Amino acid sequence: MGRGRLILIEGLDRTGKTTQTSILTDRLKPNAQLIKFPDRSTTIGKLINQYLTDKNFNLPNQSVHLLFSANRWEVAENIKETLLNGTNVILDRYVYSGIAYSAAKDVDGMDLQWCLNPDKGLLKPDLTLFLTNESNDDAERDGFGEERYENVQFQKKVKKQFYAAFTEFETPNSNTLKLVDVTNKSIEEVSEEIWKLVQPILSNKEENQEFSFF
Ligand code: Z5A
Numbered sequence: 001m002g003r004g005r006l007i008l009i010e011g012l013d014r015t016g017k018t019t020q021t022s023i024l025t026d027r028l029k030p031n032a033q034l035i036k037f038p039d040r041s042t043t044i045g046k047l048i049n050q051y052l053t054d055k056n057f058n059l060p061n062q063s064v065h066l067l068f069s070a071n072r073w074e075v076a077e078n079i080k081e082t083l084l085n086g087t088n089v090i091l092d093r094y095v096y097s098g099i100a101y102s103a104a105k106d107v108d109g110m111d112l113q114w115c116l117n118p119d120k121g122l123l124k125p126d127l128t129l130f131l132t133n134e135s136n137d138d139a140e141r142d143g144f145g146e147e148r149y150e151n152v153q154f155q156k157k158v159k160k161q162f163y164a165a166f167t168e169f170e171t172p173n174s175n176t177l178k179l180v181d182v183t184n185k186s187i188e189e190v191s192e193e194i195w196k197l198v199q200p201i202l203s204n205k206e207e208n209q210e211f212s213f214f
């Protein structure tokens, strides 16, 4: 039995990550586990939730960045064990969200490499799907919510940083990163596109047993 595959769905705000990770996990059940970041249920996750939802709760940008990373390390071992048991793990956001949102703040010293550092050693996905929305009302499917970061200007910067991080940290031509343009596509159309991209990764399970790391 080969190890499970680690499949990440990343993307800009409101592009359907949570919708699509849940459809994909259901499609692969019982052979898949869904993990969403931030995981707001842990002690660290509760602090992150407070930071995102309460604009009067302030923390240094560096501290917030490290909390998001620590939140991933909390479940890192669980992810590895699940994969070794042969179960696929589907991620809703992960390291690239961590880098892109923090780097977009333009804080001195918090460049891409600084942002990656605390995540170094985490498992690298076998496949990263990046959902983009190219329409003019960029990412404003239902309008943004009330959380920190949810405004058009900041989201434009985040998009730029996602692409910069992919250029910096994905191996060119390795086929581990695919862009999925969701503009004007229905939930079903997007999920079919994702399914076509995921299937080849699942069928070569006997090869590629080695893990990659950030
Ligand atoms: N953040 C960070 O700074 N650092 C980190 O390390 C991490 C995260 C991991 C909270 O994340 C914030 O944390 C986020 C990044 C930052 N900040 N912002 N902005 P979150 O993941 O908890 O955010 P969220 O509140 O879940 O929003 P989201 O993830 O951006 O939304 P989504 O998952 O991409 O979309 P969705 O919930 O699946 O869909 C949104 C709506 O559109 C919903 O009503 C769907 O039914 C509908 N939908 C979905 N697909 C379609 C299509 N194709 N057509 C029409 N309607 C659709």
Ligand code: MG
Binding pocket: 017, 018, 019, 092
């Ligand atoms: Mg979501």
